[in-house]
Amino acid sequence: MNVYMDNNATTMVDPLVRDAMIPFLSEIYGNPNSLHRYGTASHPAISKAIDQIYKGINAGDEDDIIFTSCATESNNWVLKSVWIDKILHGDKNHIVTTEVEHPSVLSTCKFLEEQGVKVTYLPVNDQGIVEAHTLRSFITDKTALVSVMWANNETGMIFPIKEIGEICRERGVLFHTDGVQAVGKIPVDMQAVHVDFMSMSAHKFHGPKGIGALYIKGSQKLSPLLHGGEHMGGRRSGTLNVPYIVGMGKAMELATQDLEAKMDSMAAKRNRLEDALLSIIPDTFTVGERARRTPNTILISIRGVEGEGMLWDLNNAQIGASTGSACASEDLEANTVMLAIGADHELAHTGIRLSLSRFSTDEEVDYVIEHFQKAVTRLRAISSSYAKVGPTKGGEAAECGIHH
Numbered sequence: 001m002n003v004y005m006d007n008n009a010t011t012m013v014d015p016l017v018r019d020a021m022i023p024f025l026s027e028i029y030g031n032p033n034s035l036h037r038y039g040t041a042s043h044p045a046i047s048k049a050i051d052q053i054y055k056g057i058n059a060g061d062e063d064d065i066i067f068t069s070c071a072t073e074s075n076n077w078v079l080k081s082v083w084i085d086k087i088l089h090g091d092k093n094h095i096v097t098t099e100v101e102h103p104s105v106l107s108t109c110k111f112l113e114e115q116g117v118k119v120t121y122l123p124v125n126d127q128g129i130v131e132a133h134t135l136r137s138f139i140t141d142k143t144a145l146v147s148v149m150w151a152n153n154e155t156g157m158i159f160p161i162k163e164i165g166e167i168c169r170e171r172g173v174l175f176h177t178d179g180v181q182a183v184g185k186i187p188v189d190m191q192a193v194h195v196d197f198m199s200m201s202a203h204k205f206h207g208p209k210g211i212g213a214l215y216i217k218g219s220q221k222l223s224p225l226l227h228g229g230e231h232m233g234g235r236r237s238g239t240l241n242v243p244y245i246v247g248m249g250k251a252m253e254l255a256t257q258d259l260e261a262k263m264d265s266m267a268a269k270r271n272r273l274e275d276a277l278l279s280i281i282p283d284t285f286t287v288g289e290r291a292r293r294t295p296n297t298i299l300i301s302i303r304g305v306e307g308e309g310m311l312w313d314l315n316n317a318q319i320g321a322s323t324g325s326a327c328a329s330e331d332l333e334a335n336t337v338m339l340a341i342g343a344d345h346e347l348a349h350t351g352i353r354l355s356l357s358r359f360s361t362d363e364e365v366d367y368v369i370e371h372f373q374k375a376v377t378r379l380r381a382i383s384s385s386y387a388k389v390g391p392t393k394g395g396e397a398a399e400c401g402i403h404h
């Protein structure tokens with residue numbers, strides 16, 4: 001059996017999404033900026049996709065949704081353009097973010113620090129989230145932007161975006177959220193929160209890779225990252241990627257239709273998997289209270305078992321999982337979120353992320369339980385660190401926080 005449980009890294013394109021995209025590859029292929037019929041033929045499909053995205057996140061008519069190539073671009077755009085608009089051409093000098101953002105935010109912040117920008121990295125609590133009240137004391141008169149993710153890619157923990165947005169509004173500071181792991185998985189309602197900018201990526205909700213978007217509240221000013229033609233009103237130049245735009249719209253429609261039912265079904269499978277792993281395998285714990293996580297994610301730590309070893313065994317059993325963010329998986333570094341929560345390096349090397357999708361089945365869950373247990377048994381038998389300490393009395397299996 002082949003089981004893909006790395007849906008926070010990317011998802012399968014829904015066959016219905018693929019079918020919607022196909023006519024825009026070789027039949028309706030004109031440049032949408034061309035005035036002839038070949039160009040204008042794609043306009044209705046682009047408008048429909050834009051409508052599907054507005055509806056999926058409940059954006060207002062006055063808001064903008066601008067297509068980008070991915071969420072990495074959307075994140076770079078916001079951070080670098082706020083730097084240009086508010087710091088280079090304004091009187092601000094400070095950005096606030098968190099210790100556990102995706103590398104596309106953290107590396108951009110490091111770049112901005114090299115340009116002289118002050119960046120505060122908010123600490124997370126033992127659940128791996130920022131508590132909204134901690135933000136208050138870090139905002140100053142010089143703060144241009146607060147950037148806090150909606151849900152974390154490694155733990156699935158959901159951040160208090162409503163409360164953080166309110167604080168930013170009170171203090172007159174722009175607020176960006178990286179919504180990549182939230183959109184299409186949990187309700188995202190832009191009318192219910194105060195968010196100035198939100199990044200999205202289609203391949204996280206069964207759309208194609210290579211297409212993302214930036215939500216901009218009230219069409220407010222943000223200097224373009226890519227200069228060129230008048231595409232997207234000059235806000236993001238480059239010929240529109242019509243098939244992918246159509247795919248993103250369709251993917252959004254499908255992901256957000258009957259979302260509650262999809263969430264319940266995914267959570268039931270995720271919970272059964274998590275309960276089974278925690279009860280069968282001693283000395284394991286999962287990070288973050290389950291009720292506050294996206295319904296598809298588990299970050300499980302298995303004492304005495306290196307994450308890379310687990311991935312090897314799982315891969316040999318045709319199971320796709322990860323030790324954390326896919327973009328950081330080649331450097332064999334410890335899980336950054338577990339380190340931020342306070343785990344030591346040894347423990348932070350034991351994290352395995354399992355992320356389900358709406359296509360995950362009960363049979364797949366059973367298969368993963370069986371092979372996960374086999375892998376742990378084999379790896380613990382040859383683990384020098386586990387042999388040294390041995391199993392804890394009765395084994396410790398727990399949800400949330402780091403237990404040393």
Ligand code: C6P
Pocket residue numbers: 008009010069070071072073102104149151152153154178180181200201202212324325326327328
């Ligand atoms: N995270 C993961 O394994 P792109 O691929 O550029 O559209 O998305 C980047 C991105 C931005 N923000 C968050 C919260 C993300 O999770 C990701 C992608 C994958 O966790 C690949 S590194």
